[in-house]
Amino acid sequence: MINYDQLLELLQTRRSIRRFEDRAVSREDLHRLLEAACWAPSNHNRQPWKFIVIEDRARIQELAERVRHGMESKLKSLPEVAAVHAAGLIQYGTFFAAAPVLIVAMHKRPISAAAPLWDGLRQPELVSGEPLSVAMAMQNILLAAHALGLGACVMTAPLLAANLTDELQVPPGCGITGLIAVGYPAGSAQTPRRKTLAHIAEFDPHPSQP
Numbered sequence: 001m002i003n004y005d006q007l008l009e010l011l012q013t014r015r016s017i018r019r020f021e022d023r024a025v026s027r028e029d030l031h032r033l034l035e036a037a038c039w040a041p042s043n044h045n046r047q048p049w050k051f052i053v054i055e056d057r058a059r060i061q062e063l064a065e066r067v068r069h070g071m072e073s074k075l076k077s078l079p080e081v082a083a084v085h086a087a088g089l090i091q092y093g094t095f096f097a098a099a100p101v102l103i104v105a106m107h108k109r110p111i112s113a114a115a116p117l118w119d120g121l122r123q124p125e126l127v128s129g130e131p132l133s134v135a136m137a138m139q140n141i142l143l144a145a146h147a148l149g150l151g152a153c154v155m156t157a158p159l160l161a162a163n164l165t166d167e168l169q170v171p172p173g174c175g176i177t178g179l180i181a182v183g184y185p186a187g188s189a190q191t192p193r194r195k196t197l198a199h200i201a202e203f204d205p206h207p208s209q210p
Helices: 004-013 027-038 057-075 086-098 112-118 124-128 130-147
Strands: 049-054 101-108 151-155 174-183
Touching (some): 004 130, 027 049, 086 151, 130 174
Antiparallel strands (some): 049 101, 151 174
8 A cells, every 4th residue: 555655745746737748648557547546435335437538539629629619609798807817727628629638527417306305505516426536536547647647637627618518428417527538648747836835825723512
């Protein structure tokens, strides 16, 4: 079993990679990424994830173009003060056009019989747990990719393109959680700044009364 320092080094050296070498990823390594995803925790061990792995470069580029058009259409509705950021958002949502592999991560939607439980909740999807479970599986993919010498990046901006579900033929009862671009990194990414523990956490000063 790895120790904490080894784990922390893996976490600290992982980067979100958005530029890739023109080099194929082996099917064996893709199987390893998906195997790592399968060992993520999930609510009641329901394992509510499904993945579509796209390796055809022309297909990936076609999807990126469809996302571009979808995002441009959606972003036209932004007020002028926010529209200046549209180009940057579109770039973040379509850089996967140059990725050798695109993994579409999906979650199973909660069963309709449980719908009364979500009435009145502001974020029912967080209570159901399915998207969060898949998010943890996606993190496993990112860490496994790093351990294998690959680079990866999770994207949710492409979900602004409303045509993705039909284009990807998402199975009934599933929703897209996010996309993951995968490939060999082209160059190194900068070390991002991180907030200190004092900025992100506090310990409850009110212990329960005996």
